[in-house]
Amino acid sequence: MKRIAIKNWPKLPNDLIPIAIDRNSVDYVQASCNCFITGKPKLILMARTENEAAASIKYASRVRKETGIDVPFSFRSGGHGISMASVNNDGIILDISKLKKVEIVDINKGLVKVQAGAVWGDVAEFLNRFHLVISSGDFGDTGVGGLSTSGGIGLLVRSFGLTIDHILAAKVITADGEIRSVDKDNEPDLFWAIRGGSSQIGLVTELLFQADKIEPENQYQCPITVQNIDFIIDDLESFVHKWGKWIDEAPLKITSNLMFTSFDNNQILVKMNNFWVGMPNQIANDAFKRASKLAIVKKYDQKVVDYGKLVKAPHNPHKGQQPVYVKNVLLDNFIPHLGTKISDIVHNQKTIGVELRSIGGYLNTVDANQTAWADRSAVIFIAFWSKSKNNKNINRIFDSLQKVDVGVYGAYSSDLSMKESYRIWPSETAQKLKNIMSIYDHKHLFNQGHYLYD
Numbered sequence: 223m224k225r226i227a228i229k230n231w232p233k234l235p236n237d238l239i240p241i242a243i244d245r246n247s248v249d250y251v252q253a254s255c256n257c258f259i260t261g262k263p264k265l266i267l268m269a270r271t272e273n274e275a276a277a278s279i280k281y282a283s284r285v286r287k288e289t290g291i292d293v294p295f296s297f298r299s300g301g302h303g304i305s306m307a308s309v310n311n312d313g314i315i316l317d318i319s320k321l322k323k324v325e326i327v328d329i330n331k332g333l334v335k336v337q338a339g340a341v342w343g344d345v346a347e348f349l350n351r352f353h354l355v356i357s358s359g360d361f362g363d364t365g366v367g368g369l370s371t372s373g374g375i376g377l378l379v380r381s382f383g384l385t386i387d388h389i390l391a392a393k394v395i396t397a398d399g400e401i402r403s404v405d406k407d408n409e410p411d412l413f414w415a416i417r418g419g420s421s422q423i424g425l426v427t428e429l430l431f432q433a434d435k436i437e438p439e440n441q442y443q444c445p446i447t448v449q450n451i452d453f454i455i456d457d458l459e460s461f462v463h464k465w466g467k468w469i470d471e472a473p474l475k476i477t478s479n480l481m482f483t484s485f486d487n488n489q490i491l492v493k494m495n496n497f498w499v500g501m502p503n504q505i506a507n508d509a510f511k512r513a514s515k516l517a518i519v520k521k522y523d524q525k526v527v528d529y530g531k532l533v534k535a536p537h538n539p540h541k542g543q544q545p546v547y548v549k550n551v552l553l554d555n556f557i558p559h560l561g562t563k564i565s566d567i568v569h570n571q572k573t574i575g576v577e578l579r580s581i582g583g584y585l586n587t588v589d590a591n592q593t594a595w596a597d598r599s600a601v602i603f604i605a606f607w608s609k610s611k612n613n614k615n616i617n618r619i620f621d622s623l624q625k626v627d628v629g630v631y632g633a634y635s636s637d638l639s640m641k642e643s644y645r646i647w648p649s650e651t652a653q654k655l656k657n658i659m660s661i662y663d664h665k666h667l668f669n670q671g672h673y674l675y676d
């Protein structure tokens with residue numbers, strides 16, 4: 223049997239030894255990475271079952287208690303957290319990527335059980351066969367665990383809302399190592415908190431979703447019509463204004479995402495991706511035609527794709543590729559000079575790119591008290607990607623937008639300051655989350671990533 227002993231830490235229980243990786247293990251380096259950074263943890267536990275995950279949480283709690291040190295304790299599901307908090311230095315990582323089962327519970331009702339270690343591309347591919355979708359993000363390698371506890375702004379968000387808006391029940395392991403089944407009747411506060419409260423509440427291992435149905439047609443099981451247009455823009459103020467008017471008038475079956483990057487001669491390359499739920503019809507074609515007239519088109523493509531292929535997971539191994547620094551805002555209207563503000567950010571040398579997404583629609587119909595994702599008046603999401611590590615300067619670049627926001631989306635923020643946590647969870651939500659934490663995790667075992675603590 224392998225020997226795992228960490229100096230000054232309590233003995234690892236025998237049942238955790240088979241899933242433990244320490245600094246002497248051959249697979250240590252690979253297991254210490256997420257997709258952005260490489261950590262230097264003392265111990266990695268690769269849980270294969272909920273019981274092993276629960277035992278790992280109990281062990282982490284004992285390590286804190288017996289060493290008297292605030293040893294970092296991270297969860298990792300898909301390892302694509304923009305907070306980059308799923309790895310750490312000198313602490314413990316609990317990885318649940320082996321808990322990745324997806325199963326249909328009731329095909330007629332669209333009920334689907336998903337383990338939190340699955341990645342969204344695999345979930346989409348599986349559900350595609352049954353003409354079902356869960357709108358969940360734009361990249362297939364992102365994990366169910368991190369995204370489903372934070373929100374989930376997907377490619378079909380205007381039609382279907384946030385990913386968390388489709389969660390009917392969950393299994394969550396709290397700091398005492400208890401595996402709890404929660405829903406609107408059983409521990410409803412905990413159920414409320416895991417939908418938007420992020421990793422500070424507990425480890426979510428399984429979710430019951432109500433998926434949406436999409437009518438199959440021709441060879442497509444879950445057809446989505448995709449329009450991709452590239453524009454080269456001189457005057458972003460005017461372009462953003464026109465886009466805003468267009469998407470406002472477009473049916474909710476269309477979601478539109480823009481990516482802005484700096485181009486030659488102070489111009490901006492705009493990549494517009496529009497997604498229509500279903501095969502194209504007259505209404506879709508009219509809306510797409512209007513989109514293509516927003517500016518001079520540089521490149522155009524329109525096609526029908528199965529949703530399962532649209533977000534297919536490439537399963538890239540984690541290599542801690544490179545850190546990024548990402549900030550975002552949620553807005554409830556097109557503020558004055560939005561295009562100019564974005565243009566200034568895009569042209570900053572530290573910027574990789576800026577995303578602008580239309581998110582208004584279904585998510586605005588959900589009551590703000592229903593989940594711990596409270597910014598239900600948001601209609602626009604803007605995210606700014608940068609390579610810099612100097613967070614103070616970077617925050618300054620984004621200040622002009624941060625001043626006018628209605629909130630911040632936690633899963634898309636690398637800013638782990640307490641100030642940012644209070645932007646993610648406005649006062650009433652923050653207070654309720656803190657009350658719940660005082661019951662389930664009063665010692666703040668789960669204090670990696672965004673969390674609330676005064």
Ligand SMILES: Cc1cc2nc3c(=O)[nH]c(=O)nc-3n(C[C@H](O)[C@H](O)[C@H](O)COP(=O)(O)OP(=O)(O)OC[C@H]3O[C@@H](n4cnc5c(N)ncnc54)[C@H](O)[C@@H]3O)c2cc1C
Nearest residue numbers: 299300301302303304308359360365367368375421426671
């Ligand atoms: C390329 C890329 C594209 C993205 N696109 C989108 C998008 O379109 N829409 C969108 O909404 N988001 C998007 N995101 C953000 C992404 O959803 C979040 O960063 C999310 O946290 C990733 O989840 P994960 O499980 O892969 O992350 P991990 O790195 O494993 O974890 C991230 C955080 O979540 C916590 N966590 C992980 N698993 C659990 C769990 N089971 N229970 C409780 N807490 C847990 C961790 O403690 C950590 O703090 C994107 C990210 C990337 C890198």
